[in-house]
Amino acid sequence: MTALSAILGSERFTQDDPAPLYLRLQSAIREAVGAGSLAPGDALPPERELASELGISRVTVRKALAGLVEAGILQQRRGSGTYVAPTPHRMEQPLSRLTSFTEDMRARGFRPTVQVIDRRVSLPSPEEAMVFGLKVGERVTRLHRLRLADGVPMAIEMAVVPQAFLPDPDLVDQSLYAVLEARGIRPVRALQRLAATNIAATEAALLEVPVGSATLRIERVSYLADGRVVEFTRSYYRGDAYDFVAELNLGADH
Numbered sequence: 414m415t416a417l418s419a420i421l422g423s424e425r426f427t428q429d430d431p432a433p434l435y436l437r438l439q440s441a442i443r444e445a446v447g448a449g450s451l452a453p454g455d456a457l458p459p460e461r462e463l464a465s466e467l468g469i470s471r472v473t474v475r476k477a478l479a480g481l482v483e484a485g486i487l488q489q490r491r492g493s494g495t496y497v498a499p500t501p502h503r504m505e506q507p508l509s510r511l512t513s514f515t516e517d518m519r520a521r522g523f524r525p526t527v528q529v530i531d532r533r534v535s536l537p538s539p540e541e542a543m544v545f546g547l548k549v550g551e552r553v554t555r556l557h558r559l560r561l562a563d564g565v566p567m568a569i570e571m572a573v574v575p576q577a578f579l580p581d582p583d584l585v586d587q588s589l590y591a592v593l594e595a596r597g598i599r600p601v602r603a604l605q606r607l608a609a610t611n612i613a614a615t616e617a618a619l620l621e622v623p624v625g626s627a628t629l630r631i632e633r634v635s636y637l638a639d640g641r642v643v644e645f646t647r648s649y650y651r652g653d654a655y656d657f658v659a660e661l662n663l664g665a666d667h
């Protein structure tokens with residue numbers, strides 16, 4: 414089925430629908446995406462073709478598409494048209510294993526990549542100084558990264574490691590844990606906190622989701638075998654990409 418027939422085949426254009434035309438076009442595209450007849454990455458027909466096939470103006474088509482771009486359903490690429498936005502594969506992530514993003518993605522057959530948003534050595538915030546138990550003047554290394562799987566943004570991570578453990582953020586190319594492991598300081602235990610949140614504009618743009626989308630805010634504090642804290646990472650995970658799964662056991666006191 415072509416993209417055009419997927420849209421034209423919609424009930425929205427065969428019924429006597431009183432809704433304004435741009436809303437009907439939006440509904441038709443949403444339905445085609447929902448039904449899978451338009452798949453993530455599919456190109457939409459050019460505006461001109463949509464306008465002439467539907468007998469509506471290009472201004473109306475443009476208005477409809479702009480609304481769907483805003484909603485994160487479509488993406489516009491400069492000079493090459495409009496596409497159905499890629500959606501991530503949903504990941505089931507066990508909460509009991511201390512794995513890294515790179516390992517998790519590779520184990521699932523996805524290609525992990527990183528976009529560095531910021532990296533630097535700086536003084537810790539009071540909260541960070543407390544978490545790591547740092548002395549006055551001791552610094553931390555920061556890695557603020559967008560994590561992607563097969564090119565689709567999955568999470569934003571702000572990792573903080575005492576500079577004594579990681580002297581320079583440039584040491585990390587892809588995997589923080591691989592670098593820590595090579596230095597003999599891979600964490601062996603972690604505490605993690607998850608909370609639901611609605612994503613703000615800056616993070617939404619990075620994750621390529623609509624502002625306000627459901628997101629998981631996760632904090633991880635990771636420890637070495639001797640009890641020292643090696644990592645404090647705050648992240649935003651796409652709510653449409655992750656199912657966190659925990660195994661529960663009947664307590665010994667039962």
Ligand code: 16G
Nearest residue numbers: 513514515588589590591631633646
């Ligand atoms: C995971 C961890 C994060 C850790 C990163 C290391 C969660 C919520 N977060 O994403 O704390 O820093 O893995 O991954 O699971 P890397 O070795 O690929 O950089």
